[in-house]
Amino acid sequence: MIHLPNCLPMIPLMFGIFAAGLTATLANPALTSRELAWLLQNSQPKVIITTLAALATMKAAIHEVEDEAAKDALRHTKILTVDPAAKDYSRGGVLPEVTLNSTDWKALLQHPPLSKPVTFSADECRRRTAVILWSSGTTGKSKGVLLSHTALTSSVASGWHAFPEWGANERCLGLAPFYHVFGLVVVLLMAPSAGVTIVPMPRFELGLMLEYIEKYKITYLHTAPPVLVLLANSPLVKKGTLKSLKGAVSGGAPCPSVIIDRIYEKLGFYVKLGYGLTETGSSCNVMGTTYEEIKEQHGTTGLPLYGTHTEQSGDSKS
Numbered sequence: 001m002i003h004l005p006n007c008l009p010m011i012p013l014m015f016g017i018f019a020a021g022l023t024a025t026l027a028n029p030a031l032t033s034r035e036l037a038w039l040l041q042n043s044q045p046k047v048i049i050t051t052l053a054a055l056a057t058m059k060a061a062i063h064e065v066e067d068e069a070a071k072d073a074l075r076h077t078k079i080l081t082v083d084p085a086a087k088d089y090s091r092g093g094v095l096p097e098v099t100l101n102s103t104d105w106k107a108l109l110q111h112p113p114l115s116k117p118v119t120f121s122a123d124e125c126r127r128r129t130a131v132i133l134w135s136s137g138t139t140g141k142s143k144g145v146l147l148s149h150t151a152l153t154s155s156v157a158s159g160w161h162a163f164p165e166w167g168a169n170e171r172c173l174g175l176a177p178f179y180h181v182f183g184l185v186v187v188l189l190m191a192p193s194a195g196v197t198i199v200p201m202p203r204f205e206l207g208l209m210l211e212y213i214e215k216y217k218i219t220y221l222h223t224a225p226p227v228l229v230l231l232a233n234s235p236l237v238k239k240g241t242l243k244s245l246k247g248a249v250s251g252g253a254p255c256p257s258v259i260i261d262r263i264y265e266k267l268g269f270y271v272k273l274g275y276g277l278t279e280t281g282s283s284c285n286v287m288g289t290t291y292e293e294i295k296e297q298h299g300t301t302g303l304p305l306y307g308t309h310t311e312q313s314g315d316s317k318s
Helices: 011-018 031-045 055-064 068-075 107-108 122-128 149-162 181-193 207-216 225-233 257-267 291-297
Strands: 047-051 077-082 131-133 144-150 171-174 198-199 220-223 247-250 270-277 283-285
Touching: 011 107, 011 181, 011 198, 011 220, 031 055, 031 068, 031 144, 047 055, 055 068, 055 077, 055 270, 077 107, 122 144, 131 149, 131 181, 144 283, 149 181, 149 207, 149 283, 171 181, 171 207, 181 198, 181 220, 181 270, 181 283, 220 225, 220 291, 225 247, 257 291, 270 291
Parallel strands: 047 077, 171 198, 171 220, 220 247, 247 270
Antiparallel strands: 131 144, 270 283
């Protein structure tokens, strides 16, 4: 279980889990101990990676698991901790010495590396679970959504075709939560495949986001409608600022066309809408790649991505 905010350690941890042939379940770090207990009971992880600040909440969650067999097993689960604010990744720096028995996540780096990544057959890639993500719980308690390796790689491939403007000179702000399918697939997994740099942002604050965009010359945003409304209307965001930004994609809820138009007029970058579900492995529809294309698609969720099959009532079409 990865129970972390967006931070640099989450990226090697995720790729290490995949390379080792393991399964990751991703938990929102803002969950209460009671909510975490439900996730723990259903996923029963063998290792938990959380922050120092959330360690007490995680231990309380284990105590609150209702199923006695699951609770007993979780008492023996190894817990590793991450300090998201630590500067362990300064360029050319050396990681602090950590022993194998340490509870610091960097103890994992002391183990001998795999001689090669674990490989699966095509059939195993379709059947084996790579990640367990958690639904919002709209119709009851949160439910685990199992996504296979093929589901993830297919989503990354279709997303790569939907963002032809992405290239090695792009920098995206890692604002969308990595524990959510949007942040996981469209940012954490897709950016490296396209050679794009990720700058993780641990939490949303408008002032902090503006600072990150200016400091790191961010060219692309992955965000949600409430953030776009702030950019369009806040007096903190002046017309003609944020000049490094070229585009953005918004998901999670509909965004009014007037906001998309306002941002283009005020700040000069386009916003494309994406539609998807956790169960579809992220986006399945997305808009065009220029403001002119997007304006023609106002009021829609764009077009199906590569590999998406659609059916229309009455006549079946794909």
